Amino acid sequence: xxxISTPPATEHVDVNGVPCRIWRKGSGRPLAFLAGHGxxxxxxxxxxxxxETHEVIAPxxxxxxxxxxxxxxxxxxxxxxxxxxxxxGCGLEDGDTxxxxxxxxxxxxxxxxxxxxxxxxxxxxIAPWGLFDEAEPMTDPWAQRLPELPGMLCADPENWxxxxxxxxxxxxxxxxxxxxxxxxxxxxxxxxxxxxxLERRLGRVxxxxxxxxxxxxxxxxxxxxxxxxxxxGGPARLEIINGAGHLAELDKPAKVAEAVAAFFA
Amino acid sequence: xxxxxFHLMPYTELPDDFRExxxxxxxxxxxxxxxxxxxxxxxxxxxxxxxxxAEIGFDAVCCNEHHSNGYGLMPSPNLxxxxxxxxxxxxxxxxxxxxxLALYNPPTRVAEEFAMIDCISGGRLIAGFPVGSPMDTCYAxxxxxxxxRERYLEAHDLVMRAWTDPDTFAFNGRFNQQRYVNIWPRxxxxxxxxxxxxxxxxxxxxxxxxxxxxxxxxLSYFGYKAGLQTMQGFWEEMKRLGKEPNPYxxxxxxxxxxxxxxxxxxxxxREPAEYFYGRCLHIDPRFAAPPGYAxxxxxxxxxxxxxxxxxxxxxxxxxxxxxxxxxxxxxxxGYVIIGTPDQVADKLQRVIHDxxxxxxxxxxxxxxxxxxxxxxxxxxxxxxVMPQLxxxxxxxxxxxWPTPMAAADRASPEPVAYSSLAAE
Numbered sequence: 085x086x087x088i089s090t091p092p093a094t095e096h097v098d099v100n101g102v103p104c105r106i107w108r109k110g111s112g113r114p115l116a117f118l119a120g121h122g123x124x125x126x127x128x129x130x131x132x133x134x135x136e137t138h139e140v141i142a143p144x145x146x147x148x149x150x151x152x153x154x155x156x157x158x159x160x161x162x163x164x165x166x167x168x169x170x171x172x173g174c175g176l177e178d179g180d181t182x183x184x185x186x187x188x189x190x191x192x193x194x195x196x197x198x199x200x201x202x203x204x205x206x207x208x209x210i211a212p213w214g215l216f217d218e219a220e221p222m223t224d225p226w227a228q229r230l231p232e233l234p235g236m237l238c239a240d241p242e243n244w245x246x247x248x249x250x251x252x253x254x255x256x257x258x259x260x261x262x263x264x265x266x267x268x269x270x271x272x273x274x275x276x277x278x279x280x281x282l283e284r285r286l287g288r289v290x291x292x293x294x295x296x297x298x299x300x301x302x303x304x305x306x307x308x309x310x311x312x313x314x315x316x317g318g319p320a321r322l323e324i325i326n327g328a329g330h331l332a333e334l335d336k337p338a339k340v341a342e343a344v345a346a347f348f349a
Numbered sequence: 350x351x352x353x354x355f356h357l358m359p360y361t362e363l364p365d366d367f368r369e370x371x372x373x374x375x376x377x378x379x380x381x382x383x384x385x386x387x388x389x390x391x392x393x394x395x396x397x398x399x400x401x402x403a404e405i406g407f408d409a410v411c412c413n414e415h416h417s418n419g420y421g422l423m424p425s426p427n428l429x430x431x432x433x434x435x436x437x438x439x440x441x442x443x444x445x446x447x448x449x450l451a452l453y454n455p456p457t458r459v460a461e462e463f464a465m466i467d468c469i470s471g472g473r474l475i476a477g478f479p480v481g482s483p484m485d486t487c488y489a490x491x492x493x494x495x496x497x498r499e500r501y502l503e504a505h506d507l508v509m510r511a512w513t514d515p516d517t518f519a520f521n522g523r524f525n526q527q528r529y530v531n532i533w534p535r536x537x538x539x540x541x542x543x544x545x546x547x548x549x550x551x552x553x554x555x556x557x558x559x560x561x562x563x564x565x566x567x568l569s570y571f572g573y574k575a576g577l578q579t580m581q582g583f584w585e586e587m588k589r590l591g592k593e594p595n596p597y598x599x600x601x602x603x604x605x606x607x608x609x610x611x612x613x614x615x616x617x618x619r620e621p622a623e624y625f626y627g628r629c630l631h632i633d634p635r636f637a638a639p640p641g642y643a644x645x646x647x648x649x650x651x652x653x654x655x656x657x658x659x660x661x662x663x664x665x666x667x668x669x670x671x672x673x674x675x676x677x678x679x680x681x682x683g684y685v686i687i688g689t690p691d692q693v694a695d696k697l698q699r700v701i702h703d704x705x706x707x708x709x710x711x712x713x714x715x716x717x718x719x720x721x722x723x724x725x726x727x728x729x730x731x732x733x734v735m736p737q738l739x740x741x742x743x744x745x746x747x748x749x750w751p752t753p754m755a756a757a758d759r760a761s762p763e764p765v766a767y768s769s770l771a772a773e
Contacts, residue, residue, distance in 0.1 A: 154495070155495075226494075227488065227636055228635050229633075229634050229635045232635075257653060260648075261649060268495050271493065271640050271641055
């Protein structure tokens with residue numbers, strides 16, 4: 085992961101009475117990014133690139149690093165409302181928001197766009213969760229041997245390892261617990277198959293949508309992207325990112341940021 | 350001292366090269382390894398063994414629940430217990446260890462089936478309520494690891510109320526909503542059968558058992574050496590909570606092999622032990638830790654424990670391997686205790702006092718042990734080991750043992766001979 089010159093500004097908003105971290109960096113038209121599986125324990129190079137052209141707002145979904153309160157959420161509606169409250173807490177209440185996301189975060193972005201179509205202007209989504217295809221089942225992200233997990237999530241396992249390695253000087257007990265909590269948060273919302281019933285709501289999404297898919301995604305096959313694109317109620321385009329895995333934003337930060345920025349321009 | 354004879358009901362014919370060609374004995378073990386006609390014989394042998402144990406004087410026979418598991422053929426322990434309630438010695442308690450509450454929908458099913466067993470047996474049931482392993486609950490049964498414990502606790506509250514509330518009531522839980530809860534039958538034992546909780550070493554479970562006045566059972570396959578720290582932690586917590594140190598508050602599981610001589614014991618129990626630790630515990634680690642299954646307090650304690658252990662590395666701390674598969678290492682690490690009756694009794698005397706427990710659960714059939722050897726082991730234990738331990742803890746009262754109907758008031762099931770019926 086590239087080193088960064090300036091860290092993002094940090095603030096917190098309450099969701100269900102529990103604080104969630106919000107990172108902001110850059111200037112320009114605001115865009116929000118909802119993180120993928122594992123969350124954002126560190127500010128990633130991908131968002132740094134986007135911050136060159138946009139004000140990037142990265143709110144932490146409850147349970148992800150920087151966000152607590154996942155244990156207050158029980159139904160999928162609870163989760164979707166929490167994400168909406170989170171976006172509102174970022175000041176993105178008025179509509180036409182540029183909304184980006186990855187994996188579970190991308191799935192929640194689609195839910196928000198389906199339930200409150202006026203809130204979302206455009207969607208740029210990396211491998212959204214929420215569907216299950218028996219012919220090509222989603223790989224179980226919660227049943228992987230630890231040494232194999234990085235290679236399941238990223239084309240280059242070192243990209244995951246770099247995101248998840250404890251920085252010098254952090255609490256060595258709390259850091260791993262925070263990383264496990266992030267995996268738990270995804271599990272809590274999407275266990276056991278990743279299927280939230282999103283497919284039935286896709287037709288409600290009117291916002292133009294760019295779907296980005298790592299050519300080497302070992303969690304969700306690209307066919308899920310085609311199926312989502314076909315189900316969406318608005319215009320949609322699927323773009324394959326060569327050399328990238330499920331977390332394409334970690335494997336190919338410049339390429340993914342460029343595609344998102346171009347779509348949001 | 351109570352002696353409970355425990356059966357896991359392992360499939361006894363996993364191939365010699367099982368480890369090499371199969372990723373896991375649990376969750377995704379392949380069905381081609383299962384021969385139902387061989388299982389017919391296994392089940393019947395296992396139930397014969399349990400009936401034999403009851404007949405020869407064990408205080409209880411125990412069974413438990415596993416799913417998609419090559420070493421535990423009891424997805425429904427209640428089926429086994431109901432058969433034992435009719436066929437086994439009527440003086441023997443029936444310990445179902447137990448029903449994983451979060452897996453039943455609605456959980457009143459557990460209240461009903463346990464009440465049936467308690468009625469059929471005349472009040473001899475011990476009701477075990479495990480959370481259940483990750484493999485059983487989260488993977489084989491698809492339960493959400495992040496919600497499992499809440500679901501378990503809610504199901505517990507529902508079952509207890511279903512047993513004790515005399516009136517039909519509405520249950521408005523988060524996971525279970527029922528307008529009319531009113532189970533028929535009701536348990537014989539009042540207010541309800543004794544409740545035992547099998548658990549790992551989490552402080553939360555210890556506190557909950559203390560608060561509810563339940564028996565805590567540490568059911569590990571790794572024996573007394575690995576169990577020492579956990580049981581010491583349990584008793585420290587009981588002391589901190591001001592609970593009297595009644596040893597019957599605690600149960601512990603131990604593999605034992607008894608023979609006439611030490612050499613014979615080594616010869617007889619080597620293969621079944623290596624079968625169990627080599628094949629039955631060959632579990633794919635990808636099914637070991639679904640995120641959210643372990644509470645954050647437990648994770649924190651685990652990480653702190655690792656840090657502390659690392660600091661003690663040079664002092665050859667209480668590190669017990671949990672991966673031994675060769676018989677000598679299995680014995681060295683204390684997973685299995687073997688020897689003559691006197692040797693086994695001496696060893697158990699020490700273990701019972703060091704770990705402090707009054708409910709001793711014994712695995713005398715393990716791995717691919719056949720009925721003949723299981724019964725031999727059971728007989729030697731009952732006739733020569735048990736008498737030496739009978740008086741341990743006689744100064745304490747066991748408040749957590751079934752209180753059945755008086756023998757004179759109970760039904761006595763008549764054995765039915767098929768041939769005599771045919772003749773009528």
